Amino acid sequence: MILPKLQHAPASRPGDRARTMKSELLHINMGPQHPSTHGVLRLFITTDGEVVHSVTPYIGYLHRCAEKKAEGNTYHQYIVYTDRMDYLSAMNSNWGYCMAVEKLMEINGMGVEIPEYAEYVRVIIAELNRIASHLIAFGTYGLDIGAMTPFFHALREREAILNIFEKVCGARLMYSYYVVGGVKWDIPPDALEEIELFVKLFPDKLREYNELLTTNKIFVERTANVGVIDEDLAVAYGCTGPVLRGAGVKWDLRKDQGYSIYDRFDFEIPVGGGDMGTVGDCWDRYWVRMLEMEQSLAIVEQALQQMPREGEIMAEMPRRLKIPNSEVFFRSECPKGELGFYILSDGGDVPFRCKVRSPAFHNLHVIEEVGAGQMISDLVATVGSLDLVLGEIDR
Amino acid sequence: MTPAEVEAGLREVFGDRILSSSAVEEGRDTAWPRRIDVAVDALEEVCRYLRDSQGFDRLLCVSGIDYEGYDESGKGKHIEISRYEEDGSPTPTKPGSGDLAVVYHLHSRAHGGEVAIAARVRRTEPKVPSVGQVWPTALWAERETYDMYGIEFEGHPDLRRILLPEDWEGFPLRKDYAMPSRYHDVPLEGAPLAVRTSPREVREEKE
Amino acid sequence: MEAFQQMLSQAGWAQGMQPWALSGLAMLFAGGTILGGVAVGAMFFIWTERKVAGYIQSRYGPMYVGHFHGVLQSIADGVKLLLKEDIWPTDADKFLFRIAPLLVFTGAFLSFVVLPFGPDFVGASLDIGLFYAFATSSLVVMGVIAAGWGSNNKWSLYGAMRGAAQVISYEIPLGLAVLPVVMSVGSLNLGTLAEAQRGWLWSWHLFNPIFFVSFVIYLISSLAEVNRVPFDLPETESELVSGYHTEYTGMKFAFFFLGEYADMFVVSAIAVSVFLGGWYTGIPAVDAFVPAPLVFILKSVFLVFVQIWLRWTLPRLRVDQLMYVCWKVFIPLSLANLFIYGLIRSMVG
Numbered sequence: 001m002i003l004p005k006l007q008h009a010p011a012s013r014p015g016d017r018a019r020t021m022k023s024e025l026l027h028i029n030m031g032p033q034h035p036s037t038h039g040v041l042r043l044f045i046t047t048d049g050e051v052v053h054s055v056t057p058y059i060g061y062l063h064r065c066a067e068k069k070a071e072g073n074t075y076h077q078y079i080v081y082t083d084r085m086d087y088l089s090a091m092n093s094n095w096g097y098c099m100a101v102e103k104l105m106e107i108n109g110m111g112v113e114i115p116e117y118a119e120y121v122r123v124i125i126a127e128l129n130r131i132a133s134h135l136i137a138f139g140t141y142g143l144d145i146g147a148m149t150p151f152f153h154a155l156r157e158r159e160a161i162l163n164i165f166e167k168v169c170g171a172r173l174m175y176s177y178y179v180v181g182g183v184k185w186d187i188p189p190d191a192l193e194e195i196e197l198f199v200k201l202f203p204d205k206l207r208e209y210n211e212l213l214t215t216n217k218i219f220v221e222r223t224a225n226v227g228v229i230d231e232d233l234a235v236a237y238g239c240t241g242p243v244l245r246g247a248g249v250k251w252d253l254r255k256d257q258g259y260s261i262y263d264r265f266d267f268e269i270p271v272g273g274g275d276m277g278t279v280g281d282c283w284d285r286y287w288v289r290m291l292e293m294e295q296s297l298a299i300v301e302q303a304l305q306q307m308p309r310e311g312e313i314m315a316e317m318p319r320r321l322k323i324p325n326s327e328v329f330f331r332s333e334c335p336k337g338e339l340g341f342y343i344l345s346d347g348g349d350v351p352f353r354c355k356v357r358s359p360a361f362h363n364l365h366v367i368e369e370v371g372a373g374q375m376i377s378d379l380v381a382t383v384g385s386l387d388l389v390l391g392e393i394d395r
Numbered sequence: 396m397t398p399a400e401v402e403a404g405l406r407e408v409f410g411d412r413i414l415s416s417s418a419v420e421e422g423r424d425t426a427w428p429r430r431i432d433v434a435v436d437a438l439e440e441v442c443r444y445l446r447d448s449q450g451f452d453r454l455l456c457v458s459g460i461d462y463e464g465y466d467e468s469g470k471g472k473h474i475e476i477s478r479y480e481e482d483g484s485p486t487p488t489k490p491g492s493g494d495l496a497v498v499y500h501l502h503s504r505a506h507g508g509e510v511a512i513a514a515r516v517r518r519t520e521p522k523v524p525s526v527g528q529v530w531p532t533a534l535w536a537e538r539e540t541y542d543m544y545g546i547e548f549e550g551h552p553d554l555r556r557i558l559l560p561e562d563w564e565g566f567p568l569r570k571d572y573a574m575p576s577r578y579h580d581v582p583l584e585g586a587p588l589a590v591r592t593s594p595r596e597v598r599e600e601k602e
Numbered sequence: 603m604e605a606f607q608q609m610l611s612q613a614g615w616a617q618g619m620q621p622w623a624l625s626g627l628a629m630l631f632a633g634g635t636i637l638g639g640v641a642v643g644a645m646f647f648i649w650t651e652r653k654v655a656g657y658i659q660s661r662y663g664p665m666y667v668g669h670f671h672g673v674l675q676s677i678a679d680g681v682k683l684l685l686k687e688d689i690w691p692t693d694a695d696k697f698l699f700r701i702a703p704l705l706v707f708t709g710a711f712l713s714f715v716v717l718p719f720g721p722d723f724v725g726a727s728l729d730i731g732l733f734y735a736f737a738t739s740s741l742v743v744m745g746v747i748a749a750g751w752g753s754n755n756k757w758s759l760y761g762a763m764r765g766a767a768q769v770i771s772y773e774i775p776l777g778l779a780v781l782p783v784v785m786s787v788g789s790l791n792l793g794t795l796a797e798a799q800r801g802w803l804w805s806w807h808l809f810n811p812i813f814f815v816s817f818v819i820y821l822i823s824s825l826a827e828v829n830r831v832p833f834d835l836p837e838t839e840s841e842l843v844s845g846y847h848t849e850y851t852g853m854k855f856a857f858f859f860l861g862e863y864a865d866m867f868v869v870s871a872i873a874v875s876v877f878l879g880g881w882y883t884g885i886p887a888v889d890a891f892v893p894a895p896l897v898f899i900l901k902s903v904f905l906v907f908v909q910i911w912l913r914w915t916l917p918r919l920r921v922d923q924l925m926y927v928c929w930k931v932f933i934p935l936s937l938a939n940l941f942i943y944g945l946i947r948s949m950v951g
Contacts, residue, residue, distance in 0.1 A: 026756060028756050028757070034843060035839055035840050035843060036840040036841065050760075050921055050922075142917065143840055144840045145840075145917040145918060146831060146832065146834070146838065146840060146916075146917045146918025147915075147916060147917035147918070148655075148659070148914065149655075149658055149659050149914050149915065152659035152660065152661060153659065153660065156660055212915075213917070216916070216917060218832055218916055218917045218918070218919055219917045221919070221920075221923060222917060222918075222919070222920055222923075375920060375921070375922065376760070376841055376842075377838075377841055377920040377921065378920070380840055380841050
């Protein structure tokens, strides 16, 4: 069953039996209920001792027919389903979808002018959500490596962001805050104060995280030179976001595609440089996320300064949105990578087809390539460094 | 490189195997980024050409489309997704006749261009060459398209369902798909209350 | 045990008893005391662990049971575990599955017999005390293997194999590290080893440079010996689900749990008696009126705290790195240490 089977051969010389000993690979299911698969991911692995021979991911345990539902819901109604995709950064998913619909309207000449104030609100909230998502990535990565404390510290700061979101839109996880043409509610003054306080306090916390985990010798030993995804591999497998940037590719839609008002802010695109080992190892991906939090914070800070005191939060929108025959594929930079919406309309009030390009789906694909030949512990480290959210993979 | 240049290049090499492309009509774009429809048999060559000669090194997304019920006139009549009879069995749907299509969205890091390549196939014979050899990322995306639309990708090394169980019947994102009310005798969410609440024995008697 | 025997022989109701009965009764008393002490102590350590973890992670930890900072939380947990359903995996090896938690707990519990809590407070003052303690605490590994094999779970088996490899490997530097001290004192009796450190603070073995190296090796190896972070590879909840005790529930799980915490105390107590001056405070004048067991237990509890502190601060090593540290760093280092000490002694005399 588990142990290599001993086959008894006629023993003529000592040592002969050792030669006929046959060993088998061990097949193990890692998941769907496993602590470090970040949800209901099932990895079917074959191992030889501690070394993993092959990894086959099985997904779909969290499939909720999101694309089918899009065909039965109006453009506005579908926003709530985008929350449930990447539930750790629901604001970014909302925004990506809303921008896709806005783009669809724009190419049809029904352009919506998003009020400037609303654009600032959108940027601030989305960047805060990016920080919250990366905090979870940082904390759970600590858990995967065996350090439990960073997780609680990360959740403590995430809590502050969730409190802000609660004041802004009333929800703590599923926001549905962005609507086509703007945002649903204005940021209340006390929430604005809280954001300012958070911006002031957070750099210290980041320093604390780096002291606690990033530069820890054991952590570096566990993540440097492990799970290397180089530039070619990342591009070939369609990896995006921190996985692509960790491989040393300077590619960020916020700067390179320049949607919304990101051209008004001064921020860097952090890329992995192989500081501790090889370019594109687990440590690089982790480090890119840590640096991105800093950059997001800088964007929030600048947005708070530039933001007009008050303004409209929503553009004039038709009550019933009907879009003529046309299609659009719009991507936005989410914490996990490029979230794309492909929307095909045929004049009705529901999309004829809405396909979601989920970043984590393509980021997970690469594990088939990278996982083989690693040790079990390294596989856990690699899966963790991809920062998967199964809600988005399975949709 | 603009989409128009890409298209011109393609037409030069492949001639009439490039079928059509979305264009600006009456002051509005019908597709963004530009969508170029190619003949199914030319798809793999086109993709190879785009990758090697035009620098499209990233495949972003593979989407299936079922054109059953697509309204060209722009009225968008509402299509019933799926219904159940009173006893909980799915309402049989009329088999569709519309085409299926696969759309590939490409992006180039070299010149930043984006373009969509599409191939339409007949519903009766949904076979498309796999582009997994061109961009490995297509392997999973094609599995998903197969899972949802039943489009077979020829030359795919491992064409299995990816999101749904392997013994699932039918292709759910097709417009003529009838939603089953049970899966392995487990009533499905959304099935009529009669199916979900009646005890197993009663249901077996009925059957 | 001698103390109990003496007390009994003076007690009125025991007058006229046969000597063998007397010594048997004394054994029962001593065993009962140790068992009670171990159970209560382990519960206290579990509570400490949760409070310290809470403090490090900027949260409270248990707060309600027992009114004062959840002091009775462990008892509540114990009651809960007692009432839990006892689940057996379908194809488990019944005998091994049942015996494993007992082995783990017994291994930890047996070592308490030789711990010198004070000049007179020792279960059995064995001349091979140190050897005995190491031997019994490696009984734990038998339990770990039995649990991993008996559970019929592949993850558990992984945990068991890792546990066996790790504990057996780290026994070597653990043993080698204390040898210079044993050479210096000339005894394996833990009481004698502690006795040798009587006097001022600097007479503790810790402050001898050679022994200090030994102490560091011992401290780190002992973490591996009791499967604590950063060496908790047999459990590794993020890799092996819960390692060798994945399939255990209820009281069987509680035995593993108690065993782990008892083991933590054992290795700490050995470190205290070998390196940290046993029951001596380091100031001769104070020694006269401070109860010896109190000093000994406080020092041990401090070392247990250090283990807890490390657990909530550090990530975990990979299995090959763990083995690397043992075979390529600690064993050569402790051998060199032993050799140098032997050289010095043979030259100085």
